Amino acid sequence: MKPSRRILRLCLITAAALLLYLPGLGRPALWEPDEGRYAEIAREMYASGDYVTPRDDYVRYFEKPPLMYWAETASIAVFGANEFAVRMPAALCSAGQVTVVAALADVMLGPAGALLAAVALALSPLFFGFARFATLDPGLSFFMVAALAAFYAAAHREDFGSGAGRRWFWVAAAMLAMGTLTKGPVALLLAGAVALAWLISEGRAREALRMPWVSSIALFCAITVPWFVMVAERNPGFLRFFFIHEHVDRYLDSTEHGWGPWFFVPIVLAGTWPWFFFVPLGVREMSRSDERSRSDLRFLLIWFGLIFVFFSIPRSKLGEYILPAIPPLAILAGLGIKTALGFDAARIRRMFGWFAAINLALASGAAAALLVAGHRLGPALVRDGLMIAATVALTVVICLAIAWDRHARTAVLALALGMVVTMGLASRAREDAAALSTYRNLAHQAARHLKPGCVLASYRHFVQSLPFYTHYREALVSFRGELAPFSRSPDATASFIPNDNDLKRRWASGACMVLIANRRDLPYLLRELAPTPTVVGCEGKKFALVNDSASTPDPDCQAHAPGPSSPAR
Numbered sequence: 001m002k003p004s005r006r007i008l009r010l011c012l013i014t015a016a017a018l019l020l021y022l023p024g025l026g027r028p029a030l031w032e033p034d035e036g037r038y039a040e041i042a043r044e045m046y047a048s049g050d051y052v053t054p055r056d057d058y059v060r061y062f063e064k065p066p067l068m069y070w071a072e073t074a075s076i077a078v079f080g081a082n083e084f085a086v087r088m089p090a091a092l093c094s095a096g097q098v099t100v101v102a103a104l105a106d107v108m109l110g111p112a113g114a115l116l117a118a119v120a121l122a123l124s125p126l127f128f129g130f131a132r133f134a135t136l137d138p139g140l141s142f143f144m145v146a147a148l149a150a151f152y153a154a155a156h157r158e159d160f161g162s163g164a165g166r167r168w169f170w171v172a173a174a175m176l177a178m179g180t181l182t183k184g185p186v187a188l189l190l191a192g193a194v195a196l197a198w199l200i201s202e203g204r205a206r207e208a209l210r211m212p213w214v215s216s217i218a219l220f221c222a223i224t225v226p227w228f229v230m231v232a233e234r235n236p237g238f239l240r241f242f243f244i245h246e247h248v249d250r251y252l253d254s255t256e257h258g259w260g261p262w263f264f265v266p267i268v269l270a271g272t273w274p275w276f277f278f279v280p281l282g283v284r285e286m287s288r289s290d291e292r293s294r295s296d297l298r299f300l301l302i303w304f305g306l307i308f309v310f311f312s313i314p315r316s317k318l319g320e321y322i323l324p325a326i327p328p329l330a331i332l333a334g335l336g337i338k339t340a341l342g343f344d345a346a347r348i349r350r351m352f353g354w355f356a357a358i359n360l361a362l363a364s365g366a367a368a369a370l371l372v373a374g375h376r377l378g379p380a381l382v383r384d385g386l387m388i389a390a391t392v393a394l395t396v397v398i399c400l401a402i403a404w405d406r407h408a409r410t411a412v413l414a415l416a417l418g419m420v421v422t423m424g425l426a427s428r429a430r431e432d433a434a435a436l437s438t439y440r441n442l443a444h445q446a447a448r449h450l451k452p453g454c455v456l457a458s459y460r461h462f463v464q465s466l467p468f469y470t471h472y473r474e475a476l477v478s479f480r481g482e483l484a485p486f487s488r489s490p491d492a493t494a495s496f497i498p499n500d501n502d503l504k505r506r507w508a509s510g511a512c513m514v515l516i517a518n519r520r521d522l523p524y525l526l527r528e529l530a531p532t533p534t535v536v537g538c539e540g541k542k543f544a545l546v547n548d549s550a551s552t553p554d555p556d557c558q559a560h561a562p563g564p565s566s567p568a569r
Contacts, residue, residue: 006106013102013118017095020122020420021131025091026084028431029440029465035134036465039086042072043468046081052230057462058473059495060235060486062242066227067181068139081468086134093142094131098122100142101327104149107156108296109335116412117334120278121327123419125426126271130320132427136183137320143179144324147172147191148303155199160211173216177223184247188220190307190324197302202295241485251314259317264308267319272329273362274396274415277355278336279329285339286332300328341408352403352411359396363389377433384429391422435540443469445537446514446544449551454512457497459521463542466516477503477515504529507547515545519562526564535561 030036037056044055045066054061054069071089079085098118106114121127130138154160154168172191179187199205232238269276286297307325311317340351367389374382395418403411434440442463447470450456457475458466462483466474477497480487487496497503507513507529515533517525519541526533529547537544538557 029438121330282332282336
């Protein structure tokens with residue numbers, strides 16, 4: 001096939017992915033805590049012009065390197081400080097990742113398999129969700145996937161040291177450097193482990209000696225070292241905190257999140273469904289094919305398995321950590337679907353019959369659970385969940401009917417379209433879930449009472465998106481949280497109110513103050529603070545209070561606020 005046609009196909013796949021991820025990207029409020037944190041770090045970078053030292057709530061913040069902050073800052077410069085801008089880098093990285101997977105699958109499976117693999121990845125629920133979420137993991141996943149695809153290309157040239165092999169190896173080194181600047185050395189560690197393990201499995205370990213190590217290391221260092229040197233010079237203690245505390249200590253820590261070793265099993269199954277149904281068929285087809293295909297299968301299984309095991313070992317786990325392991329499953333699913341399209345009529349009917357039965361059972365179970373226990377979520381989310389379950393059920397019934405009539409390709413198309421509708425409904429559900437963990441409305445209510453010289457404070461918690469929406473520093477009362485490591489710096493003192501006594505003194509001083517408090521703390525604050533706080537806003541479990549008795553209370557929030565006679569704490 002002509003290279004120009006292949007490039008055109010990849011461009012069309014990229015455009016389709018962007019059409020999936022960009023519409024409505026800025027509608028949902030920033031989700032706490034991750035989206036609020038990363039959005040505010042980028043906003044402060046843009047406002048201050050300091051692109052070396054990341055800051056969150058004006059406190060030095062070194063948990064992650066700056067590449068995605070830089071990308072969000074560039075987006076803010078173009079689109080303004082809003083939700084669309086800070087989510088744009090994740091959407092672009094996800095669309096790029098779909099393209100890279102399509103290119104890799106094109107080599108392994110051919111054009112049809114590449115398209116199916118791209119569809120399976122782009123419409124996997126976990127991947128789709130984080131493509132529209134302002135966090136670092138889509139960027140890390142993109143650079144790791146691009147590095148592994150480049151390594152695969154280098155490994156299938158005549159020699160790693162040849163012209164083409166060397167150039168692809170340099171691309172891999174550059175991608176790993178970008179991944180390191182996104183989330184640290186985990187990119188280099190995992191991608192390097194996958195590459196080495198695959199070479200060993202192929203009996204090609206000695207070829208590592210012919211890789212262009214000197215030039216690749218020089219390229220990697222040229223990209224990564226300048227920022228590490230500059231930030232370490234400006235911030236004593238950075239290197240130990242970043243490399244030891246943030247990577248070694250956190251990996252070995254048994255307290256954060258506290259999930260068991262099987263955490264990612266349901267995440268992977270649910271996050272790649274319904275496409276995971278076709279993965280075993282893809283594995284079987286590759287294992288029965290020629291040696292090149294079996295080698296590709298080993299590459300994909302090692303890729304998935306090492307990342308899955310690595311992130312399953314520590315107790316500190318989040319669902320998005322597994323994103324770099326999803327692409328090999330998408331490629332296997334693409335091959336599984338391609339293989340199924342060649343089945344005879346009886347086998348296609350049997351396969352789609354099982355597919356429909358499993359999905360109808362899952363949809364029915366989800367609907368029953370929502371009807372029984374959905375009161376905890378609220379009517380809007382129950383409605384959204386029931387609509388998603390109904391869409392899944394309707395989609396698989398339509399697919400079965402079409403497949404029964406011997407139109408398997410049309411059935412797969414119907415499945416893809418059904419997943420597009422399902423993902424759209426899931427996006428609406430995210431907006432309806434705003435009350436669970438977003439505070440955009442509360443921030444806007446508080447901002448109406450902020451004027452030059454006012455102090456914006458939060459009582460014993462940190463609303464990460466509050467500084468982003470108000471453009472005010474958020475003083476944390478009797479709380480430091482994840483800002484603790486560098487909270488003693490002289491430039492950070494204004495971000496903290498050390499204790500309740502200091503809060504009472506400032507509240508009574510007459511200087512303007514807006515305080516954000518949780519519902520459970522409101523009775524205590526209404527009783528202890530003088531003048532008595534006026535409730536001027538609320539959202540979810542939080543309330544906005546002011547120390548200006550002349551302010552007009554919000555009647556709805558006032559009605560829902562517990563009184564000072566309620567149990568204190």
